[in-house]
Structure formats: C-alpha cells, structure tokens
Amino acid sequence: RDHRRRRGLPYPPGPFCWPVIGNLLDVPKLSPWVAYADMSKKHGDIMYFRVFGQVIVVLCSLTAIKELLEKRGDLYADRPRVPIFEIMEMDWTLPLLRKGEYWRKNRLILDRALRPGAVASYRSMIEEKTRLFLGQLLTTPKDFRAHIDFLQGKIIMSLTYGYELEENDDILVPTRKTGEIMSQLAVPGAALVNHLPILRYTPSWVPLFKYEPMASICRELGKRMINEPIDYVKNAMREGTAVASLASEQLEEVEKLSGPERQRAEKAIKQTLGSLFQGARCTVSSMSSLFIALALYPEVQKRAQAELDSILSRDRLPTFEDKPRLPYIEAMCKELARWQMVTPMGVPHASTHDDVYRGFFIPKGSIHYLLFVKAVLHNPDLYPDPETFKPERFLNEDGTFRDDPTIALAFGVGKRICPGRHLVEATLFVFISSVLSVFHVTKAKDEYGNEIPVKINTLVEGQITLQPTKFECSITVRDKMAEDLIKANIWT
Numbered sequence: 055r056d057h058r059r060r061r062g063l064p065y066p067p068g069p070f071c072w073p074v075i076g077n078l079l080d081v082p083k084l085s086p087w088v089a090y091a092d093m094s095k096k097h098g099d100i101m102y103f104r105v106f107g108q109v110i111v112v113l114c115s116l117t118a119i120k121e122l123l124e125k126r127g128d129l130y131a132d133r134p135r136v137p138i139f140e141i142m143e144m145d146w147t148l149p150l151l152r153k154g155e156y157w158r159k160n161r162l163i164l165d166r167a168l169r170p171g172a173v174a175s176y177r178s179m180i181e182e183k184t185r186l187f188l189g190q191l192l193t194t195p196k197d198f199r200a201h202i203d204f205l206q207g208k209i210i211m212s213l214t215y216g217y218e219l220e221e222n223d224d225i226l227v228p229t230r231k232t233g234e235i236m237s238q239l240a241v242p243g244a245a246l247v248n249h250l251p252i253l254r255y256t257p258s259w260v261p262l263f264k265y266e267p268m269a270s271i272c273r274e275l276g277k278r279m280i281n282e283p284i285d286y287v288k289n290a291m292r293e294g295t296a297v298a299s300l301a302s303e304q305l306e307e308v309e310k311l312s313g314p315e316r317q318r319a320e321k322a323i324k325q326t327l328g329s330l331f332q333g334a335r336c337t338v339s340s341m342s343s344l345f346i347a348l349a350l351y352p353e354v355q356k357r358a359q360a361e362l363d364s365i366l367s368r369d370r371l372p373t374f375e376d377k378p379r380l381p382y383i384e385a386m387c388k389e390l391a392r393w394q395m396v397t398p399m400g401v402p403h404a405s406t407h408d409d410v411y412r413g414f415f416i417p418k419g420s421i422h423y424l425l426f427v428k429a430v431l432h433n434p435d436l437y438p439d440p441e442t443f444k445p446e447r448f449l450n451e452d453g454t455f456r457d458d459p460t461i462a463l464a465f466g467v468g469k470r471i472c473p474g475r476h477l478v479e480a481t482l483f484v485f486i487s488s489v490l491s492v493f494h495v496t497k498a499k500d501e502y503g504n505e506i507p508v509k510i511n512t513l514v515e516g517q518i519t520l521q522p523t524k525f526e527c528s529i530t531v532r533d534k535m536a537e538d539l540i541k542a543n544i545w546t
C-alpha cells in the first residue's frame with residue numbers, strides 16, 4: 055500500500071530503518087543538530103528518518119529549506135501533533151497550534167501587534183527598561199543573567215498587559231515552570247508517548263509511562279499562566295487605571311461582543327497573549343550571548359565603542375534613532391543571531407499533504423526540522439571562519455551596513471516565521487548599544503589573577519531553544535562619566 059501511495063517514488067535518503075522502532079536509536083536527545091549535521095555529510099541535504107510510524111524529514115540546506123518551507127509555504131505551515139502537550143493541555147500555545155482557522159486568526163492578532171510600525175511605538179518603553187537594566191548592572195554586575203531575564207520580562211509584560219513587573223514577581227511563576235517542562239519534553243525521543251500516542255492510555259500503575267501527575271501540574275499552571283495577567287488587566291480597566299497594552303486594546307474589542315462569541319474571542323486573546331512570554335524568552339539567550347562575545351573578542355568591543363563615542367560624544371545614551379549612524383552595532387546584532395543560534399533546529403513544521411521534491415516522496419504529516427546552525431548559518435562557503443564572531447561580515451568596504459536576508463532564517467521561515475522578529479531587532483539594538491556605551495566586558499579572573507576561560511557553545515542541552523550555560527565575565531563601568539550618565543538616565 056505504501057509503495058502504491060508513493061507511486062514507486064523513493065523516500066529521501068537516510069540511515070537504515072529498523073523494524074518497528076525505525077530510527078529511534080539514530081536520533082539522540084542531546085544536541086540532535088550535531089548528530090544530524092554529521093549524518094547529512096553522508097546522506098545529503100534532505101534526510102529521511104522514521105521513529106515508529108512518524109516520518110521526520112531533516113532539511114540541511116538553504117535551497118531545500120526555501121523551496122519547501124517558503125515557496126510551498128502553505129503546504130508546510132502545520133505543526134506536528136505532540137501528544138505530551140495535548141495530555142498537558144498546552145497545545146493551545148501559538149507556536150504549537152496546528153494550522154487552521156484558530157491559528158490563522160490568532161496569528162493575525164500578533165502580526166498586527168508586532169508589525170514594524172507598531173514596534174516603533176514601543177521603542178521608548180524599551181529604552182526606559184534598558185536604562186533601568188544599566189542601573190542594575192552598575193550595582194550588581196555579577197547578577198547580569200538575572201538582570202537580563204528581568205529586563206526581558208519587564209518589556210514583554212509592559213507591552214502585553216501594561217503590567218510593571220517587579221523583581222521576584224509571582225505573576226511569571228506559572229509561565230516559567232510550564233516553559234521549562236515543555237522545552238524538555240519537546241525534543242525527539244524525550245517522551246515516548248510523542249512517538250507512540252497509544253501510551254497515553256497506559257494504566258497509572260505502569261511506572262515508566264506515567265504521564266498523568268506531571269500533566270495535571272501543567273494543566274493547572276497553564277490556566278494560571280493565561281488567566282492571572284488578563285484578570286489584572288480587566289480589574290485595571292474596571293478601575294480606570296489600565297495602561298494601554300495589547301491586552302487592553304483587544305479586550306476593548308471583545309466588550310463589543312456578547313454571548314458565546316464573546317467567550318470565544320476572550321479565550322483566543324488569553325491564549326495568544328499568554329503565548330508571547332515563552333516565545334520572547336529567545337531574546338534572553340541572544341542578550342546573554344552578547345557577553346560571551348564581548349569577553350572573547352576585545353577588538354570587537356573596542357571598535358563598537360569607538361563608533362558609539364564618535365556619535366554620542368559620551369554625553370548621552372543611545373536611542374533607536376541612532377541606528378542609521380551605527381552600522382557596526384547593527385552588524386553586531388546580525389552576527390549575534392548567526393553566531394549563537396537560539397533555535398539550532400528551528401521549530402518543527404509539519405506538512406498537510408503528500409509532496410514530491412527532487413524525485414523523493416514526502417508523506418503528509420511528516421515533521422520537518424530545519425538545520426540552520428551547522429548547515430546554513432555556519433556554512434563556511436557562506437560565512438568564512440563561521441565559528442568566529444565577526445561583525446565585519448555585515449559591512450561593505452566603505453563601512454556601511456550590508457544587509458543579509460539569509461540571517462532572517464534565525465527566525466524561522468514561511469508562514470510560521472517568528473512574529474516577534476521586529477521587536478527583537480529593536481530590543482537588541484538598544485541593548486547592545488546601551489551596554490557598550492557605558493560598560494566594559496572582559497574575562498573574569500580567579501583568586502590568583504588568572505583569566506577564567508569562557509567556552510562558547512556551552513549551551514543547555516536537550517531543548518529546542520538554547521540558553522548559554524552559566525559563565526563568568528567581568529563587567530565594569532567604563533569611567534566616572536559613564537557612571538554619572540547611567541545614574542542620570544534611570545527613569546523611575
């Protein structure tokens with residue numbers, strides 16, 4: 055039957071498939087992108103795997119990714135069914151939503167809210183929160199990772215709910231906990247029920263496949279994660295204290311509806327906006343990687359600071375408006391996205407129909423991984439010396455900024471491309487230029503005065519999105535002038 059469906063066409067090449075388990079043992083849980091990149095040297099840029107009944111197609115070249123996921127975008131805009139998330143009742147989050155009317159409508163809300171024009175109106179808020187971050191860095195530089203986390207939380211909560219996040223705020227506890235559990239379970243092979251959905255019906259006395267206790271915790275957290283911030287906005291609207299936000303804007307529209315239509319619309323808003331925080335966590339990863347780059351590449355830091363000083367004359371902090379005159383900083387933003395990818399395998403897409411590509415049969419429902427980091431953004435033909443952080447790649451000979459559309463792949467591709475990418479562009483530009491205009495970053499030293507090495511690629515393993523693991527660096531204010539500038543600019 056399978057042969058008839060394929061009309062005799064072969065599947066893409068891949069390693070030998072064992073009966074029943076297929077390639078279960080070929081797909082490692084840890085750093086799967088490294089293993090896939092190795093295998094692609096033998097099998098080519100489009101590879102086929104089968105784990106139990108599930109087909110996985112791994113795309114390793116820019117051409118294959120563009121031709122399938124972009125040119126035939128509609129066919130590949132679905133997400134794979136992930137039974138563990140259905141059990142946890144977390145399959146409503148936007149990045150996981152299956153293609154369909156519900157996803158389309160919710161996606162439209164975000165595309166409008168995060169389009170370049172709308173992001174322009176958030177710039178002063180981003181600058182304000184970033185200046186607060188500079189103040190925190192001045193007081194407790196060793197806690198820079200916690201400060202980054204707080205900064206990102208403040209930006210997203212302000213933009214989404216008009217909520218002023220405080221340090222150690224409980225409102226984000228459910229979101230953070232569900233995020234941690236979900237990212238660990240999303241990787242191929244992490245939860246067997248994802249490959250054998252029948253296991254979800256395993257009786258509770260079978261210890262190995264007991265998913266229910268964890269699922270019930272997640273169900274509870276998931277409800278709190280979407281309800282608590284919206285309840286805050288509704289209360290503030292009732293009391294007339296609401297600050298304009300995506301939530302208040304959307305809720306005002308909902309108030310014009312009634313009955314089940316109103317309930318449906320409100321649920322969609324809660325779920326769509328509730329999805330934003332976890333998506334936005336990727337920015338934390340890029341911000342943290344900046345400090346690795348600065349500690350490892352002092353010459354980059356020097357050149358960036360010279361550019362900033364020549365424009366700002368050291369008597370003010372940068373704003374987004376300075377971007378056209380800071381090409382090296384803009385190039386650093388691009389290089390950061392390329393050098394330390396946040397999602398080395400992209401976020402998996404799924405196909406809604408059978409397809410044929412280069413004479414290979416790709417069955418409906420197959421899952422598609424996009425191997426960016428090793429295959430495209432670290433391809434030495436495209437980016438010579440790819441492991442080195444070199445912003446100059448994105449400069450023309452005359453020092454002007456040279457855009458490279460390929461870098462947009464760091465945000466995915468086709469219909470599911472990251473809706474937050476314009477916000478990231480604004481946030482990272484303000485972040486990098488602000489940090490460098492007043493701070494100096496070097497390797498940390500141990501008690502004997504020896505430099506502590508900073509290792510790159512030491513990323514938390516086994517997750518779809520990566521965060522750099524714990525690392526130390528020394529962050530010092532450049533001089534008294536910089537210190538005064540920070541203190542004078544903390545908006546309270």
Ligand code: HEM
Nearest residue numbers: 148149333334336337396397401465466467470471472474
């Ligand atoms: C450095 C920062 C970020 C990176 C690298 C990143 C990367 C990505 C990638 C690779 C995808 C999957 C695209 C695909 O399926 O082809 C994605 C989806 C998504 N991102 Fe981001 N992202 C970042 C920041 C953000 C921010 C700031 C937000 C929200 C404010 C956000 C919200 C989302 C959402 C909601 C989706 C799901 C879209 C859908 O499935 O239709 N992301 N992101």
